Amino acid sequence: MKRAPSPSSGEPGGRADLRPDSRPDVQSDVQSDVQSDVQSDVQPGIQARVRIQWPGFSLDVDERLPARGVTALFGHSGSGKTTLLRCIAGLEHAAEGRIQFNGEVWQDAETWVPTHRRPIGYVFQEASLFPHLTVLGNLRYGQKRSQRNAAAQDQRQARFSLEHAIELLGIGHLLKRRPTALSGGERQRVSIARALAVNPRLLLMDEPLAALDLARKQEILPYLERLHDDLAIPVLYVSHAPDEVARLADHLVTMDGGRVQASGPINEVLSRLDLPIRLGEDAGVVLDGEVAERDERWHLLRIACCSTSLWVRDSGAAIGDHARIRILARDVSIAHQPSRGTSILNSLPARVLSLGEDAHPALALVKLDVAGNPVLARLTRRSAEELGLAPAQSVWIQIKAVALL
Numbered sequence: 420m421k422r423a424p425s426p427s428s429g430e431p432g433g434r435a436d437l438r439p440d441s442r443p444d445v446q447s448d449v450q451s452d453v454q455s456d457v458q459s460d461v462q463p464g465i466q467a468r469v470r471i472q473w474p475g476f477s478l479d480v481d482e483r484l485p486a487r488g489v490t491a492l493f494g495h496s497g498s499g500k501t502t503l504l505r506c507i508a509g510l511e512h513a514a515e516g517r518i519q520f521n522g523e524v525w526q527d528a529e530t531w532v533p534t535h536r537r538p539i540g541y542v543f544q545e546a547s548l549f550p551h552l553t554v555l556g557n558l559r560y561g562q563k564r565s566q567r568n569a570a571a572q573d574q575r576q577a578r579f580s581l582e583h584a585i586e587l588l589g590i591g592h593l594l595k596r597r598p599t600a601l602s603g604g605e606r607q608r609v610s611i612a613r614a615l616a617v618n619p620r621l622l623l624m625d626e627p628l629a630a631l632d633l634a635r636k637q638e639i640l641p642y643l644e645r646l647h648d649d650l651a652i653p654v655l656y657v658s659h660a661p662d663e664v665a666r667l668a669d670h671l672v673t674m675d676g677g678r679v680q681a682s683g684p685i686n687e688v689l690s691r692l693d694l695p696i697r698l699g700e701d702a703g704v705v706l707d708g709e710v711a712e713r714d715e716r717w718h719l720l721r722i723a724c725c726s727t728s729l730w731v732r733d734s735g736a737a738i739g740d741h742a743r744i745r746i747l748a749r750d751v752s753i754a755h756q757p758s759r760g761t762s763i764l765n766s767l768p769a770r771v772l773s774l775g776e777d778a779h780p781a782l783a784l785v786k787l788d789v790a791g792n793p794v795l796a797r798l799t800r801r802s803a804e805e806l807g808l809a810p811a812q813s814v815w816i817q818i819k820a821v822a823l824l
């Protein structure tokens with residue numbers, strides 16, 4: 420469920436109507452609380468401990484999320500992702516909760532830092548830009564508010580200039596336009612730039628691509644990847660799209676029924692044998708490597724990763740570029756010998772780690788080690804038995820399709 424603000428609320432990002440408390444006396448109490456807590460606990464990262472009880476839904480989360488990189492909150496619709504994000508933003512006031520960011524307490528039994536005083540940028544599913552302002556006007560509006568609110572020290576340590584946000588999102592040519600003259604993808608890029616222009620220390624993104632069609636989504640993903648590469652601040656990214664998560668996330672938190680099911684570095688979570696059952700056809704892992712060679716004749720790229728090489732379709736990436744590839748379990752087969760006389764390009768030595776059940780009784784999931792990296796294979800239980808698969812066994816895997824993300 421999305422609760423995006425209306426632009427008429429008086430503030431982009433919809434903060435104005437949503438402040439639980441912004442009285443000056445509360446703020447000074449808050450600041451002294453923040454200072455005393457900074458001294459006592461300076462662990463980096465986001466600590467989120469929240470309990471909410473609503474009719475028909477309860478959220479019960481106690482997680483420490485990393486201080487760096489992109490953490491995806493992933494789960495089915497209604498699993499509580501947005502509610503958790505809103506608690507971190509201060510848009511939802513859980514009766515029981517402790518939210519702490521890099522040692523600063525934003526919420527506990529005595530403390531409540533209102534949303535507009537949390538150093539966050541928030542991107543909603545649907546862009547909520549002021550229609551009467553140009554793109555530049557929208558960006559400046561958000562920036563002015565943040566300058567009024569930010570402490571002097573924060574100002575000195577500005578992480579982004581407006582120019583940097585405009586450049587990063589590629590919206591320089593749109594600055595004079597009004598939101599009605601933008602495509603959905605352009606509007607969302609402006610929303611992201613606006614969230615960055617407030618100079619946040621934490622970027623919260625709630626399914627920023629969900630309202631876009633496939634073409635717009637493809638258009639915007641490279642910009643999100645640039646954010647990933649350029650930003651020094653942590654990003655919490657809510658999504659229920661496995662392809663987005665595979666492409667962008669460093670860490671993955673999966674949620675179900677208001678609870679965290681699994682949390683950790685992306686491949687550690689993706690290669691858990693209980694999770695792929697829930698991911699179905701999307702079960703698989705991602706590997707990070709580097710573009711090592713271009714085969715001009717066959718339009719292929721060789722990706723050096725996990726002490727070996729994989730061939731993928733040429734995407735136009737340059738030699739030396741970072742490359743993330745996705746290997747779906749359904750595209751991996753297992754053999755005792757390296758493949759000969761097959762059309763499959765990628766054949767690698769591997770070791771069986773464990774075997775698990777799959778959603779259908781005919782299928783099994785096999786977790787393998789490929790040069791220190793986990794890879795999953797989905798095959799029939801009959802094939803697994805005929806191959807005599809068992810933990811620690813050395814095998815060869817053939818990967819039918821490798822997607823360069």
Ligand SMILES: Nc1ncnc2c1ncn2[C@@H]1O[C@H](COP(=O)(O)OP(=O)(O)OP(=O)(O)O)[C@@H](O)[C@H]1O
Pocket residue numbers: 420421473474475476494495496497498499500501502503659
């Ligand atoms: N203010 C509220 N009062 C009562 N129930 C609520 C409230 N806000 C959300 N819910 C319910 O809490 C549950 C979790 O909602 P939430 O929006 O966090 O899920 P989600 O995982 O983000 O889903 P989606 O992917 O569809 O956005 C849903 O069942 C929703 O109907």
